[in-house]
Amino acid sequence: MRGWFLPLAVAFGFIFLYAPIVSLVVFSFNESRLVTVWGGFSTRWYGELIRDRQILGSAWISLQVAFWSANLAVIVGTLGAFVLTRFGKFTGRLLLTGMITAPLVMPEVITGLSLLLLFVSMELTLGWPAGRGLTTIVIAHTTFCAAFVAVIAQTRLRQMDESLEEAARDLGAGPVRVFFDITLPVITPALVAGWLLAFTLSLDDLVIASFVSGPGASTLPMVIFSKVRLGVSPDVNALATIIIGFVLVAVIIAGWLMRRTARRM
Amino acid sequence: MDASAIAADTRPWRDPDAQPFISVRGVTKKFGDFTAVSDVDLDIYKGELFCLLGESGCGKSTLLRMLAGFEQPTEGSIRIDGEDMAHVPPDRRPTNMMFQSYALFPHMTVEKNVAYGLLREGLKKSEACAKAAEMLRMVKLEKLARRKPDQLSGGQRQRVALARALVKRPKLLLLDEPLGALDKKLREETQFELIKIQETLGVTFIVVTHDQDEAMTLATRIGVMKDGMIEQVGEPREIYETPDSRFVADFIGTINLFEGRVDAAAPDMMRIRTEALGDVLVSPQSGLTQGQQVWAALRPERFWLTREKPENTRNAWHGHVEEMGYIGHMSQYRIRLDSGVLVRASQSNRLRDEDPISWDEKAWVSVNPAAFRVLTR
Numbered sequence: 001m002r003g004w005f006l007p008l009a010v011a012f013g014f015i016f017l018y019a020p021i022v023s024l025v026v027f028s029f030n031e032s033r034l035v036t037v038w039g040g041f042s043t044r045w046y047g048e049l050i051r052d053r054q055i056l057g058s059a060w061i062s063l064q065v066a067f068w069s070a071n072l073a074v075i076v077g078t079l080g081a082f083v084l085t086r087f088g089k090f091t092g093r094l095l096l097t098g099m100i101t102a103p104l105v106m107p108e109v110i111t112g113l114s115l116l117l118l119f120v121s122m123e124l125t126l127g128w129p130a131g132r133g134l135t136t137i138v139i140a141h142t143t144f145c146a147a148f149v150a151v152i153a154q155t156r157l158r159q160m161d162e163s164l165e166e167a168a169r170d171l172g173a174g175p176v177r178v179f180f181d182i183t184l185p186v187i188t189p190a191l192v193a194g195w196l197l198a199f200t201l202s203l204d205d206l207v208i209a210s211f212v213s214g215p216g217a218s219t220l221p222m223v224i225f226s227k228v229r230l231g232v233s234p235d236v237n238a239l240a241t242i243i244i245g246f247v248l249v250a251v252i253i254a255g256w257l258m259r260r261t262a263r264r265m
Numbered sequence: 266m267d268a269s270a271i272a273a274d275t276r277p278w279r280d281p282d283a284q285p286f287i288s289v290r291g292v293t294k295k296f297g298d299f300t301a302v303s304d305v306d307l308d309i310y311k312g313e314l315f316c317l318l319g320e321s322g323c324g325k326s327t328l329l330r331m332l333a334g335f336e337q338p339t340e341g342s343i344r345i346d347g348e349d350m351a352h353v354p355p356d357r358r359p360t361n362m363m364f365q366s367y368a369l370f371p372h373m374t375v376e377k378n379v380a381y382g383l384l385r386e387g388l389k390k391s392e393a394c395a396k397a398a399e400m401l402r403m404v405k406l407e408k409l410a411r412r413k414p415d416q417l418s419g420g421q422r423q424r425v426a427l428a429r430a431l432v433k434r435p436k437l438l439l440l441d442e443p444l445g446a447l448d449k450k451l452r453e454e455t456q457f458e459l460i461k462i463q464e465t466l467g468v469t470f471i472v473v474t475h476d477q478d479e480a481m482t483l484a485t486r487i488g489v490m491k492d493g494m495i496e497q498v499g500e501p502r503e504i505y506e507t508p509d510s511r512f513v514a515d516f517i518g519t520i521n522l523f524e525g526r527v528d529a530a531a532p533d534m535m536r537i538r539t540e541a542l543g544d545v546l547v548s549p550q551s552g553l554t555q556g557q558q559v560w561a562a563l564r565p566e567r568f569w570l571t572r573e574k575p576e577n578t579r580n581a582w583h584g585h586v587e588e589m590g591y592i593g594h595m596s597q598y599r600i601r602l603d604s605g606v607l608v609r610a611s612q613s614n615r616l617r618d619e620d621p622i623s624w625d626e627k628a629w630v631s632v633n634p635a636a637f638r639v640l641t642r
Contacts, residue, residue, distance in 0.1 A: 161368060163368040164371075167370075167429075169335075170333060172356045173356055
């Protein structure tokens with residue numbers, strides 16, 4: 001039974017998950033203007049992509065947003081994880097434990113809408129942020145990416161032998177010194193993995209960005225989505241292929257880093 | 266100088282006027298409802314190698330962590346070298362600790378691990394490195410200074426941890442199961458190395474261990490702990506020969522316990538009426554009253570095993586050998602006495618061509634009255 005069943009099941013699994021992606025990559029090299037008709041191999045659409053100002057502009061915005069929100073998410077997420085794993089019991093601990101992971105399960109529509117309402121009312125009362133654009137998208141992405149980073153950092157901090165920190169205290173280092181000398185270097189691989197994950201999530205997000213972005217600050221997923229609504233054009237296939245390449249590399253690096261730290265434990 | 270003066274010099278705890286180096290007074294530690302350490306009083310003197318011995322969960326590690334400053338006592342006070350340690354954080358205490366997991370910093374080389382404490386003291390980098398190198402020579406690791414901890418064997422890691430804890434020349438070194446992770450052979454070698462280092466540097470050591478042999482070999486004195494309390498403090502020989510309670514007697518080595526009542530106390534001999542052995546003659550012990558419930562305790566090696574009934578003694582019982590284990594330097598016996606009681610005895614095999622008593626043989630066991638320790642709890 002096992003002889004043929006297992007390979008077959010695995011094959012079906014892979015086809016189910018990856019056939020759409022493979023077909024997308026294949027059709028990105030299609031000569032024909034019709035997306036579903038094969039017209040021979042060509043890199044024509046990649047060339048067209050490079051000449052498309054709108055797409056390049058939005059890609060640049062997306063990269064900026066992803067970079068800044070990943071940075072901020074790592075800082076906020078690490079602080080949250082550190083407080084939850086190292087400060088023992090304090091008032092509001094249980095609430096924080098629940099709330100820090102809430103963005104993981106919250107429907108994006110709700111997150112996006114609530115942030116939009118917040119930004120609008122903040123602009124009315126505080127005058128900041130003035131209008132919506134890059135800043136508001138970065139803030140919005142930081143909130144939900146920080147949740148992912150916090151989960152990863154928390155796992156690593158829990159696994160980490162706390163006597164390392166105690167040993168440093170014992171040898172004469174104050175608490176802040178211990179954090180920068182011992183804790184941070186030990187959990188760095190997990191933070192890098194968290195950063196890559198945050199970067200990818202931010203790059204990928206359509207729903208939240210659509211809510212909180214303003215004129216002139218359209219991210220790449222927003223541009224693709226609006227293009228596809230007018231009919232799928234082959235250059236979008238080329239763009240998607242490039243993005244898949246980037247995501248693949250990021251995921252492989254993140255996975256490798258996480259495995260390496262797990263082995264070192 | 267007479268003999269007792271020498272003894273007081275190397276064994277300050279025997280001198281009633283000696284000032285303790287560490288004094289623990291009424292220390293209690295509670296974690297929520299659970300009392301980990303309960304009202305402990307303890308005096309430890311300069312240059313001692315003191316062992317806290319007990320099963321896991323007896324509070325010995327918690328006591329050690331309170332000395333290091335990682336836990337605050339719920340009640341009571343700890344003084345080290347005359348200074349009250351309340352509110353002194355671990356980084357300001359004159360103590361260093363060697364952790365059970367060794368806690369070597371995985372991202373630093375051996376050299377940097379050892380120099381870390383010196384750099385935090387404000388030493389220059391070159392000075393710190395020189396001192397670290399000197400310490401590494403002492404533990405014979407100078408060749409591995411550039412390695413990372415994950416490239417070392419268990420024994421090497423243990424020595425790095427020791428070097429790192431000693432390099433600041435603390436007044437007090439706390440060691441949490443220092444040999445626990447080593448295999449048996451390495452452990453025995455390391456025990457004597459540890460004693461040598463301790464004597465060379467003259468640092469006071471407090472060692473936490475669950476291994477009785479380790480405590481007996483290492484310690485100047487042992488504190489036996491149970492359920493957060495100190496059961497008995499004494500030199501290894503006192504703990505073994507004159508235990509205060511059934512728990513201590515049973516925890517250190519093997520013991521036969523015979524429950525009974527004090528029957529008659531003469532100045533030179535005392536009689537205890539037991540159910541297991543009938544009347545037993547023991548050397549008199551102070552503080553016992555007629556009719557008091559006691560336990561006559563006897564180490565297995567104090568039984569004499571003979572085929573013939575021994576003369577000149579009334580402490581002799583007949584039985585047969587149910588089981589015997591030949592270990593080489595000694596043999597262990599389980600002997601069923603005619604009264605039905607099973608006793609444990611052992612004999613050292615001093616002669617090569619002996620014809621030892623073996624399985625299913627009839628035998629007599631006899632005991633010198635001075636060999637019994639009478640316990641009241």
